[in-house]
Amino acid sequence: xxxxxxxxxxxxxxxxxxxxxxxxxxxxxxxxxxxxxxxxxxxxxxxxxxxxxxxxxxxxxxxxxxxxxxxxxxxxxxxxxxxxxxxxxxxxxxxxxxxxxxxxxxxxxxxxxxxxxxxxxxxxxxxxxxxxxxxxxxxxxxxxxxxxxxxxxxxxxxxxxxxxxxxxxxxxxxxxxxxxxxxxxxxxxxxxxxxxxxxxxxxxxxxxxxxxxxxxxxxxxxxxxxxxxxxxxx
Amino acid sequence: xxxxxxxxxxxxxxxxxxxxxxxxxxxxxxxxxxxxxxxxxxxxxxxxxxxxxxxxxxxxxxxxxxxxxxxxxxxxxxxxxxxxxxxxxxxxxxxxxxxxxxxxxxxxxxxxxxxxxxxxxxxxxxxxxxxxxxxxxxxxxxxxxxxxxxxxxxxxxxxxxxxxxxxxxxxxxxxxxxxxxxxxxxxxxxxxxxxxxxxxxxxxxxxxxxxxxxxxxxxxxxxxxxxxxxxxxx
Numbered sequence: 001x002x003x004x005x006x007x008x009x010x011x012x013x014x015x016x017x018x019x020x021x022x023x024x025x026x027x028x029x030x031x032x033x034x035x036x037x038x039x040x041x042x043x044x045x046x047x048x049x050x051x052x053x054x055x056x057x058x059x060x061x062x063x064x065x066x067x068x069x070x071x072x073x074x075x076x077x078x079x080x081x082x083x084x085x086x087x088x089x090x091x092x093x094x095x096x097x098x099x100x101x102x103x104x105x106x107x108x109x110x111x112x113x114x115x116x117x118x119x120x121x122x123x124x125x126x127x128x129x130x131x132x133x134x135x136x137x138x139x140x141x142x143x144x145x146x147x148x149x150x151x152x153x154x155x156x157x158x159x160x161x162x163x164x165x166x167x168x169x170x171x172x173x174x175x176x177x178x179x180x181x182x183x184x185x186x187x188x189x190x191x192x193x194x195x196x197x198x199x200x201x202x203x204x205x206x207x208x209x210x211x212x213x214x215x216x217x218x219x220x221x222x223x224x225x226x227x228x229x230x231x232x233x234x
Numbered sequence: 235x236x237x238x239x240x241x242x243x244x245x246x247x248x249x250x251x252x253x254x255x256x257x258x259x260x261x262x263x264x265x266x267x268x269x270x271x272x273x274x275x276x277x278x279x280x281x282x283x284x285x286x287x288x289x290x291x292x293x294x295x296x297x298x299x300x301x302x303x304x305x306x307x308x309x310x311x312x313x314x315x316x317x318x319x320x321x322x323x324x325x326x327x328x329x330x331x332x333x334x335x336x337x338x339x340x341x342x343x344x345x346x347x348x349x350x351x352x353x354x355x356x357x358x359x360x361x362x363x364x365x366x367x368x369x370x371x372x373x374x375x376x377x378x379x380x381x382x383x384x385x386x387x388x389x390x391x392x393x394x395x396x397x398x399x400x401x402x403x404x405x406x407x408x409x410x411x412x413x414x415x416x417x418x419x420x421x422x423x424x425x426x427x428x429x430x431x432x433x434x435x436x437x438x439x440x441x442x443x444x445x446x447x448x449x450x451x452x453x454x455x456x457x458x459x460x461x462x463x464x465x466x467x468x
Contacts, residue, residue: 016255122368130334134356147383
């Protein structure tokens with residue numbers, strides 16, 4: 001009987017924002033995998049580092065951090081092969097996922113390669129979306145509002161078109177795209193309705209008005225939340 | 235010194251999908267409030283019932299379940315007054331929130347009435363959004379995809395316009411609006427890309443193709459996830 005593949009959401013970074021379920025499943029796993037940069041420590045692993053046991057086999061999936069997506073594909077192919085061998089041998093494998101596995105998670109790459117062959121379970125986690133809103137004290141959406149979640153990596157025209165229509169929006173994956181996002185929000189008259197959140201729930205957390213952000217310093221894991229003032233929510 | 239108001243996300247329903255932080259904060263609270271129907275038990279309370287102590291003062295915020303929003307306003311006004319008295323007396327008050335407090339949470343009503351006067355902290359939770367995706371085994375969004383979150387309570391034309399543009403969508407608060415949502419998705423040729431999820435993470439959880447849902451039976455806490463096949467995510 002083959003093992004089960006688990007996608008384990010470990011939340012935004014604060015080790016206390018992990019669910020009881022993720023910790024319980026993690027304890028029982030013989031094999032634990034996680035994404036990591038080419039060189040250096042895995043963020044997802046760091047969140048639950050104190051919960052790992054030396055008896056657990058660890059697989060670091062070293063994803064090159066490039067602007068293009070293509071180079072990562074052979075990495076996921078190889079990781080899926082390695083994980084598949086454990087699963088075939090009957091060993092459960094958990095993949096640690098920052099935030100939630102199915103919300104822009106690299107776990108989706110492994111899910112698409114393995115879930116047709118092996119039993120797969122996903123343990124949802126606190127996503128960066130709700131963690132940033134909580135950190136900033138900014139309600140995301142209420143009542144019959146529509147929420148639009150946009151990666152800042154999109155082209156300027158596409159981003160602007162969607163933000164123009166949006167009642168409430170979260171713009172993810174800022175990094176070097178911050179100046180573009182700021183330009184668009186200024187043009188739309190939404191700059192003063194935008195809150196910048198960096199490293200939500202970590203000690204390094206920063207909450208700033210969009211105006212006050214140094215565009216050279218925005219990390220990939222930062223977000224802008226926008227909420228129109230149009231409607232009184234009461 | 236006044237007490238602190240906490241919005242505590244307790245997740246989608248499975249008591250194991252509560253975070254370590256929410257449980258730790260909950261233990262230390264002298265006063266615990268939660269939304270409840272006019273008559274009957276509170277869902278949010280039920281998730282953490284085994285963690286409550288008889289020493290804690292409980293406030294049930296009894297919200298009438300009507301189609302119109304207006305009748306609830308005096309309820310939140312009164313609840314804010316009652317909670318405000320505890321805070322003013324220096325007692326911390328936690329409001330239990332199904333899912334996440336800032337993601338369509340009724341906590342936003344209390345936040346808007348109290349956060350300007352009292353220190354307020356929000357503990358994010360696993361939202362219904364990621365819980366439904368995990369339950370259904372349907373990735374929400376990947377790469378540079380845009381996610382649109384829509385309440386089914388919107389007018390048919392507005393819903394259709396947004397769904398037409400959407401790459402990936404989650405349609406919440408289905409209930410009696412299910413036939414309308416199904417009509418729209420059929421017209422857009424998206425019906426076979428839609429997964430229905432009811433009571434995610436609970437024992438009563440149901441995952442169905444949209445075609446197979448009895449429209450009379452969809453509860454308010456159900457969701458349809460839509461993902462276009464356009465792009466290969468690899």
